[in-house]
Amino acid sequence: MAIVIDIDVMLATRKMAVGTLADRIGISPANLSVLKNGRAKAVRFTTLEALCEVLECQPGDIMRWVPDNETVLETATATATATATT
Secondary structure: OEEEEOHHHHHHHHOOOHHHHHHHHOOOHHHHHHHHOOOOOOOOHHHHHHHHHHHOOOHHHHEEEEOHHHHHHHHHHHHHHHHHHO
8 A cells, every 4th residue: 555645746737846835835845855755754734734725735636545556557647647738
């Protein structure tokens, strides 16, 4: 089981840079990178709330659960879709 983080998809659809998002939610670009690349072990609710407020989305729009055998395929598909729409 894996939690997939779709912050890249949300950034692409909103045409927002990572640095801009980091500034607006009040965390460092390095910490945002850890989160968006799926390397974070935890997310504070205050950070999740700030992400949702700035990106104007629901938590389920930026985080989703997928079974282990689907994680690689789902992540590649979501990234390709976001890139194609920009």
